[in-house]
Amino acid sequence: MSVTAPLGFRAAGLAAGIKKGGERDLALVVNDGPSRAAAGVFTRNRVKAAPVLWSEQVLRGGRVRAVVLNSGGANACTGPAGFQDTHQTAEKVAAVLDDSAGEIAVCSTGLIGERLPMDTLLAGVEEAARELSRDGGLPAADAIRTTDTVAKIAFRRATDGYTVGGMAKGAGMLAPALATMLCVITTDADVDAATLDRILRRACAVTFDRLDTDGCMSTNDTVLLLASGASGVTPSEDELAQTVTDICADLARQLLLDAEGATKAIAIEVVGAADDEDAVLVGRAVARSNLLKCAIHGEDPNWGRVLAAVGTTDAVFDPDRLNVAINGVWVCRNGSVGDDRAKVDMRPRDVTITVDLGSGAHTATVHTTDLTADYVHENSAYSS
Amino acid sequence: MSVTAPLGFRAAGLAAGIKKGGERDLALVVNDGPSRAAAGVFTRNRVKAAPVLWSEQVLRGGRVRAVVLNSGGANACTGPAGFQDTHQTAEKVAAVLDDSAGEIAVCSTGLIGERLPMDTLLAGVEEAARELSRDGGLPAADAIRTTDTVAKIAFRRATDGYTVGGMAKGAGMLAPALATMLCVITTDADVDAATLDRILRRACAVTFDRLDTDGCMSTNDTVLLLASGASGVTPSEDELAQTVTDICADLARQLLLDAEGATKAIAIEVVGAADDEDAVLVGRAVARSNLLKCAIHGEDPNWGRVLAAVGTTDAVFDPDRLNVAINGVWVCRNGSVGDDRAKVDMRPRDVTITVDLGSGAHTATVHTTDLTADYVHENSAYSS
Structure with a gap:
């Protein structure tokens, strides 16, 4: 076919x-x-x-x-x-x-x-x-x-x-x-x-x-x-x-x-953005955080690394009004500690990270994977 | 002291x-x-x-x-x-x-x-x-x-x-x-x-x-x-x-x-830039290529990944006039295959990647490290 x-x-x-x-x-x-x-x-x-x-x-x-x-x-x-x-x-x-x-x-x-x-x-x-x-x-x-x-x-x-x-x-x-x-x-x-x-x-x-x-x-x-x-x-x-x-x-x-070495499929779902561009910008910044990708690999719902990535962008948001959910649990509310991170089930292959910018009604989802030792091994030896 | x-x-x-x-x-x-x-x-x-x-x-x-x-x-x-x-x-x-x-x-x-x-x-x-x-x-x-x-x-x-x-x-x-x-x-x-x-x-x-x-x-x-x-x-x-x-x-x-898991200290030396901003921009883009950082870890002088990173920037350069040296060997000349990559000694801890943009007299050096399985391990388990 x-x-x-x-x-x-x-x-x-x-x-x-x-x-x-x-x-x-x-x-x-x-x-x-x-x-x-x-x-x-x-x-x-x-x-x-x-x-x-x-x-x-x-x-x-x-x-x-x-x-x-x-x-x-x-x-x-x-x-x-x-x-x-x-x-x-x-x-x-x-x-x-x-x-x-x-x-x-x-x-x-x-x-x-x-x-x-x-x-x-x-x-x-x-x-x-x-x-x-x-x-x-x-x-x-x-x-x-x-x-x-x-x-x-x-x-x-x-x-x-x-x-x-x-x-x-x-x-x-x-x-x-x-x-x-x-x-x-x-x-x-x-x-x-x-x-x-x-x-x-x-x-x-x-x-x-x-x-x-x-x-x-x-x-x-x-x-x-x-x-x-x-x-x-x-x-x-x-x-x-x-x-x-x-x-x-x-x-x-x-x-x-099928991404090299990946064990997790991560959806970065940005909501509450002032416009579509902001939503994609924030989604990409989070998707590119090596530290976050390592944390997800370790099944660690490390929302601090999400906020650190969001904070590198010039999207419209107030740091004190950011909310972040991982697999549906709002672990960060108003830029600070939210619900108990122990409630997050990180075992499924699919992980959804929701970032609420609290600045509008626009949304976008960017997809990425975890960063693994297998990715490093595969790409250390590709041309040799 | x-x-x-x-x-x-x-x-x-x-x-x-x-x-x-x-x-x-x-x-x-x-x-x-x-x-x-x-x-x-x-x-x-x-x-x-x-x-x-x-x-x-x-x-x-x-x-x-x-x-x-x-x-x-x-x-x-x-x-x-x-x-x-x-x-x-x-x-x-x-x-x-x-x-x-x-x-x-x-x-x-x-x-x-x-x-x-x-x-x-x-x-x-x-x-x-x-x-x-x-x-x-x-x-x-x-x-x-x-x-x-x-x-x-x-x-x-x-x-x-x-x-x-x-x-x-x-x-x-x-x-x-x-x-x-x-x-x-x-x-x-x-x-x-x-x-x-x-x-x-x-x-x-x-x-x-x-x-x-x-x-x-x-x-x-x-x-x-x-x-x-x-x-x-x-x-x-x-x-x-x-x-x-x-x-x-x-x-x-x-x-x-002392960077986490690093085994190489990589200097990205950008020369021939139209201005200082271009030089730093290109240096950062190369320093952030996970694929290149994996290649250097594997002691692979993969200059194609250098060019792929340079090409993501809007710095002033002509792709057909880019030159790249790794540890002093000009492996890429005029955007194409240069000297024999087998001549590059990748064993030292210090690796210098020189990118000549051929567009001016400005220079900058950005420092990074290789990407290793140890980095992944260390950052998969940090908060747990």
Whole structure:
């Protein structure tokens, strides 16, 4: 299923040999139309990988025939030669599909600062083209994994006859915006590129953009939305936006649960904010506190570290009117000791921290994880 | 030595019983004059502990007779009752010294969100007053430790006859501004409060403010500078500023080397910046990358994570002109692969990461540490 759940899409995922261990490392997703409308959202990091620079240009045209994705190398910080590698990859996909490279998006993920083994990769593209099928969604999702322990897929079939599917990867370097990730969402709805663009931005803003596992922003983040039009259905913009947002939220949750070393899924729920920006600002500040993330790992409802993080922001609040609940127990009232912290049950995997700024009616939820020794171990040894 | 190295100061440090384990937990530093000129710099966190709110008021008067400091409890997020506890502590010190509470500064450090055991603390103040001596600098420095493994002290005797001494504590929650810390600096130079204030701000800006071990800003940070005038010497402002800055740099280095779980002392040296603000901004962004800090822990010269962090800032630079050296090897040139990363010797404790923005002549160095499993362990269990 995943990206091949909607009509009009074929995919493949295989081991081209880019990764040394023989795991799958190359995916191809092809839109057979009749429409090729597409939209994309990319990392806001100013250091952008070659495939991001390339795909941004492709998406300006609003049309995508195919997306080629590799794990085993990010092709970031590789200079003009790295950009040439991306270009050559797109040309190869265009050749095997008898199409134009200008409508081929490219995504890469893996270690920064190393060139891709191009002979291996281009041979893999030929093989992937031969393996393209309506059943290729799952192997494609598997092929884009790096430190991900599981493939992430989702799909929804709408009652009025169109379908949305998606796949994503991402386990570390997860921070806005976006989370560090590659994501391809497909639909057989018949919608123009400008509408897809608005829908994708709305969906990302409240899902992937509110995921912050380690505060580190990647060079390769890419989220693509491709529409084949093969169902012949054109849903309302609001309806399709809701379905796409559901898919993004589903995938974001999967990313969170698979974050490197994480044992807790923490929701920072900010209420009583003067505006949405304040709510997100405070949520992010709390989500980035290493000390708090360690405390939650130790199942310690350390609300003092929540307040210390809130206090670093310039959001509208009075320190003496802050309230904080952990898993529903208001352990901090009016900036001071509240209900007995011993009442907080910290054992569940899901932990909800509610921060009431007492300054308005706006809310936002930012998702993060605990900080663990496993995260340190995994990221101490990644490139060696 | 430490705070009692200069003439005119007595100190004491003892176990009052605030900490359960019987370690020292209460310090008293008294300025016997003839001058009482003083300056203070405090946390910029908007959630301020009661002793910070109190001492800010005291320092507005520019005079300090004594500083009382406790570990074993931060007295932060304790509401009006906690502020009353601080007030009562100052009144007690004033009573035993037969002086005014309005010239008694108070500092606390430890767990946020718990009231101090006031009977124990006030009895400790009486005992500390009896133990005050010219030899009390070291026990005082020992008494303000929390997770610090060693006491931090420093002193300099200037050739023209005045002396500066200092003590500090801080091991976690170290981030600007300030680093999470308490620090008392003393001098027997004869200088007015306004001059001390300028000198202290200059010194902190280039020392404690450029230390960022875990990005977490505390509620209790306090740095005090007290002048007794007992040497009769009035150095030039620039000269005294240099001596105080040396003391702060010395103490900042000690804080860095004792940071929780750290095995590496990392200097992020930003050069080629368009202005000082850009240099500090980029230094801080790199210093806060958990992924990079894990890589350095694993002795992996992962310059891609440096670029990913630089790219999150809005400093003036061209991504294709960034150069990065690690321990002197230019592993990244023009935003791409540079010299062989295998040439980098990552074994020394000190690691220098040089980021050349290629946009001007301004520089700044921010100091941080690696992120380790020990940091996680220590902070998962702090309050339990």
